[in-house]
Amino acid sequence: MPGYSDPGFDTLAVHAGARPDPTTGARATPIYLTTSFVFESSDHAASLFNMERPGHVYSRLSNPTTDVLEQRVAALEGGSGAIATASGMAALHLAIVTLMGAGSHIVASTALYGGSQNLLNYTLRRFGIETTFVKPTDVDAWRAAIRPTTRLLLGETIGNPGLEVLDIPTVSQIAHEAGIPLLVDSTFTTPYLMKPLALGADMVYHAATKFLSGHGTVMGGVLVDGGAFDWDASGRFPELARPYDGFHDMVFAQESSVAAFLLRARREGLRDFGACMSPHSAWLILQGIETLGARMERHVRNTERVVQFLASHPFVARVGHPLLESHPSHKIAQKLLPRGAGAVFSFDLRGNREQGKRFIETLKIFSHLANVGDCRSLVIHPASTTHFRMTDEALLAGGITQGTIRLSIGLEDPDDLIDDLKRALKAAEKFDAKAGA
Amino acid sequence: MFYQVQGAPLYCYTGDKAFDAAKPTVVLIHGVLCDHGVWIWQARHLANHGFNVLSIDLPGHGRSGGEAPASVAQAADTIAALLDAAGAQKAALVGHSWGSLIAMETAARLQDRISHLVLIGTAAPMKVSPALIAASQDDPEAALKMINVFSRSTLASPTGAGFWVYGASMALGRKVLRSNPRVNVFHRGFVACDQYEGGPAAMAQLTCPILFLLGSQDQMTQPRAAQPLIAAARQAGKTVQVQHLPVGHHQMTEAPKETTAALHEFLCC
Numbered sequence: 194m195p196g197y198s199d200p201g202f203d204t205l206a207v208h209a210g211a212r213p214d215p216t217t218g219a220r221a222t223p224i225y226l227t228t229s230f231v232f233e234s235s236d237h238a239a240s241l242f243n244m245e246r247p248g249h250v251y252s253r254l255s256n257p258t259t260d261v262l263e264q265r266v267a268a269l270e271g272g273s274g275a276i277a278t279a280s281g282m283a284a285l286h287l288a289i290v291t292l293m294g295a296g297s298h299i300v301a302s303t304a305l306y307g308g309s310q311n312l313l314n315y316t317l318r319r320f321g322i323e324t325t326f327v328k329p330t331d332v333d334a335w336r337a338a339i340r341p342t343t344r345l346l347l348g349e350t351i352g353n354p355g356l357e358v359l360d361i362p363t364v365s366q367i368a369h370e371a372g373i374p375l376l377v378d379s380t381f382t383t384p385y386l387m388k389p390l391a392l393g394a395d396m397v398y399h400a401a402t403k404f405l406s407g408h409g410t411v412m413g414g415v416l417v418d419g420g421a422f423d424w425d426a427s428g429r430f431p432e433l434a435r436p437y438d439g440f441h442d443m444v445f446a447q448e449s450s451v452a453a454f455l456l457r458a459r460r461e462g463l464r465d466f467g468a469c470m471s472p473h474s475a476w477l478i479l480q481g482i483e484t485l486g487a488r489m490e491r492h493v494r495n496t497e498r499v500v501q502f503l504a505s506h507p508f509v510a511r512v513g514h515p516l517l518e519s520h521p522s523h524k525i526a527q528k529l530l531p532r533g534a535g536a537v538f539s540f541d542l543r544g545n546r547e548q549g550k551r552f553i554e555t556l557k558i559f560s561h562l563a564n565v566g567d568c569r570s571l572v573i574h575p576a577s578t579t580h581f582r583m584t585d586e587a588l589l590a591g592g593i594t595q596g597t598i599r600l601s602i603g604l605e606d607p608d609d610l611i612d613d614l615k616r617a618l619k620a621a622e623k624f625d626a627k628a629g630a
Numbered sequence: 631m632f633y634q635v636q637g638a639p640l641y642c643y644t645g646d647k648a649f650d651a652a653k654p655t656v657v658l659i660h661g662v663l664c665d666h667g668v669w670i671w672q673a674r675h676l677a678n679h680g681f682n683v684l685s686i687d688l689p690g691h692g693r694s695g696g697e698a699p700a701s702v703a704q705a706a707d708t709i710a711a712l713l714d715a716a717g718a719q720k721a722a723l724v725g726h727s728w729g730s731l732i733a734m735e736t737a738a739r740l741q742d743r744i745s746h747l748v749l750i751g752t753a754a755p756m757k758v759s760p761a762l763i764a765a766s767q768d769d770p771e772a773a774l775k776m777i778n779v780f781s782r783s784t785l786a787s788p789t790g791a792g793f794w795v796y797g798a799s800m801a802l803g804r805k806v807l808r809s810n811p812r813v814n815v816f817h818r819g820f821v822a823c824d825q826y827e828g829g830p831a832a833m834a835q836l837t838c839p840i841l842f843l844l845g846s847q848d849q850m851t852q853p854r855a856a857q858p859l860i861a862a863a864r865q866a867g868k869t870v871q872v873q874h875l876p877v878g879h880h881q882m883t884e885a886p887k888e889t890t891a892a893l894h895e896f897l898c899c
Contacts, residue, residue, distance in 0.1 A: 448667070
C-alpha cells in the first residue's frame with residue numbers, strides 16, 4: 194500500500210499483514226490449514242532452517258495465516274512483531290520462559306487474572322521461578338521488590354477485577370532503571386483503548402480469546418515485542434546476549450537489535466513448548482480484529498450507560514469502574530485511557546451471598562460464564578470461580594470481596610441490558626425480604 | 631565481532647563465521663539511522679555460501695564506537711580502514727541508500743581492490759528535503775515516521791515470521807538514535823547524503839561491475855533519481871546491471887528473497 198499517509202487504527206485493523214493471496218488472488222486471508230510446507234530443494238530446506246531466507250517450514254513455528262494475525266496485532270500495538278499462541282496463558286508462559294529459568298525472579302501486580310496468579314504463585318515456583326506480588330498502585334513496592342535475579346515486571350493495563358489502572362510510564366521507568374523489561378497484559382483494553390508500548394512497556398500480550406476475537410468462539414493469545422529494550426546493556430539476559438547452543442550458537446541480540454526477543458521466543462519457546470495457534474483460530478481472530486474499533490467503541494458506550502445505571506441504584510453498594518470519580522484510578526484513567534477504561538468491571542450488591550446468587554440466576558440476557566470480551570454480555574462471581582483458589586487476604590489484596598460481581602458488557606441494546614439488570618436487582622432485593630419473613 | 635578501526639571499535643556482524651582470507655569478502659553498509667540488522671537475511675545467506683561477511687554498524691551507530699561520519703568521504707575512509715584491519719585484500723561492497731553512496735565513494739578510491747559494487751535504493755545526487763532535514767534535528771520521532779511511510783510500499787511483510795516491518799523500522803531508528811548520545815546521527819546522516827556531490831566523478835573512476843537494485847515503488851530514492859548515475863556508468867563504459875523489484879525503499883526486508891537472489895547471482899559471477 195504505497196502512499197504518504199500514516200495508516201490509522203481502523204485501516205491497520207483491516208489491512209495490516211494481509212495482501213491478496215499470491216496464488217489465487219483471494220482478497221480475504223485464506224486459512225492455510227496445513228502442518229508443513231514443501232521444500233523446493235535440499236538447499237532451500239537448509240536455507241530455511243538456517244534462517245538465511247524467510248519462509249514457512251512447519252506450522253508449529255510459523256504459518257501464513259497466523260503470520261497475518263501476528264503482523265496485524267503488532268501493527269495495532271506499534272510493535273516490531275508478534276507471536277500468536279494457543280491461549281493468552283500460553284503467551285504469558287512464552288514470554289517468561291524466553292527470558293528466564295530456575296533461580297529467576299518476577300515482580301508482578303496483585304491485580305492479575307486468576308490464571309496468571311496460579312501460574313506465578315504455584316506452577317512456576319515448582320520450576321524455581323519466584324514471584325513477588327505488589328499492589329499495582331504502590332510505586333515504592335515495585336521498586337523495593339526488585340532483586341538481582343529479577344528478570345521481569347508484570348502487570349495488567351487495568352487490573353482484574355478491580356480495574357486499577359497500571360501507571361505504565363512510572364512502572365516502566367522503575368523497570369528500566371534496573372535494566373528490566375515491563376510486560377503488560379492488555380487483554381481488557383486492546384490497542385483501541387491503550388497502546389502500552391507507547392507508554393513505556395516493553396512487551397504486551399493478549400488473550401485474543403477476549404475482545405480481539407470478540408465473539409466468544411476461539412482460544413488464542415498474542416505476544417508483542419516493542420523492540421526497544423536493550424538486552425545487551427541490561428546484563429541480565431544471557432539467553433539473548435550470549436551464544437545459544439540450541440540454535441546454531443546464535444546470539445539473538447546480535448542478529449537483530451529489535452527482534453532478539455521474538456527470534457528466541459519462536460526458535461526456542463514455540464519450537465520446544467509447542468503452544469502454537471491453529472491457523473483456523475488465527476483466521477477467526479482476524480475476522481474479529483477487522484471490526485475491533487467499531488466494537489470497542491460500542492462496548493465502551495454501552496458500559497458507560499450500565500455503569501451510570503448501577504451507580505444510581507439503591508441496591509448497589511459500589512461500582513468499580515474508573516469512569517466514576519469514586520474509583521481510585523479515575524484520574525489516571527482519564528490520562529492513559531481517554532477512549533474509555535474498558536467494558537469489564539465489578540460491583541457489590543447491598544446483600545448477602547444468597548442474594549448475589551439470586552441476582553445472577555435471574556439475569557436473562559447476561560450469560561453466567563467464565564469469560565469476558567464477548568459480543569454477548571456476561572456475568573460471573575469471581576470469589577467462587579475465576580479467583581476461587583485465592584485466600585480471602587489475597588482476594589482483598591486484589592480488590593475482590595465475597596459479594597463482588599463482575600460484568601462484561603457486550604454489544605446488545607443498552608436499554609435491554611439495563612432492563613435485565615433492573616429485573617435481577619429487584620429479584621435479589623425481594624429474595625432477601627422473603628428470607629427475612 | 632569488533633575490529634579496531636581508526637582508533638575505535640567497529641562492529642561487524644559476520645553470520646557467526648570466522649574471517650577466512652581464502653574466501654571472497656563482502657561488506658554490507660546500511661543507510662541513515664539503521665544498523666547491520668537490516669541485512670539479516672542477506673548476511674546469513676552470504677556467510678553460508680562462501681563469503682566473509684562484514685555487515686557493519688557505521689561508526690557512532692549501534693554497537694560501533696567512534697565518531698559518526700559527517701560526510702560520505704569520512705565514511706569511505708572508514709570502510710577502507712576496515713578492509714585493512716580485517717586483512718581483506720579485495721572485497722565486494724553492497725550499500726543501501728546512504729550506504730550506497732559510501733560504497734560507491736569507497737569503490738572509486740580503492741579501484742581494483744573492489745571486486746563488485748551493489749547500489750540498493752540509490753540516487754545521486756541524494757537530495758533530502760530541507761523540511762525532513764530540519765525535522766530530523768527538531769522532531770526526530772516525526773521525521774522517523776515520515777521516512778518509514780515514504781520507505782514502505784506495503785502493509786504486509788513477506789518475512790513470514792510475524793514481523794511488522796514498519797514497527798521494526800521505527801524501533802530500530804529510535805534505538806540507533808539513542809545509541810549515540812553525543813551526536814544526532816539521523817540529522818548528520820541526512821546532511822551527509824544531501825551534501826554529497828561526488829556521484830558522477832566516483833562512477834567514472836570505478837573499475838568493477840555495478841549492480842543497481844532499485845525499488846519500483848520507492849518514494850525515498852525514486853528509480854528515476856538513479857538514472858543519472860546509471861547513464862554516467864554506461865557512458866564511462868562500465869559493466870552495469872539494473873534490476874527493479876516491485877517494492878519500496880527497503881528492498882532487503884520488503885523483498886528479502888529477491889534481494890538475496892540478486893546479490894548472490896551478481897557476486898558469484
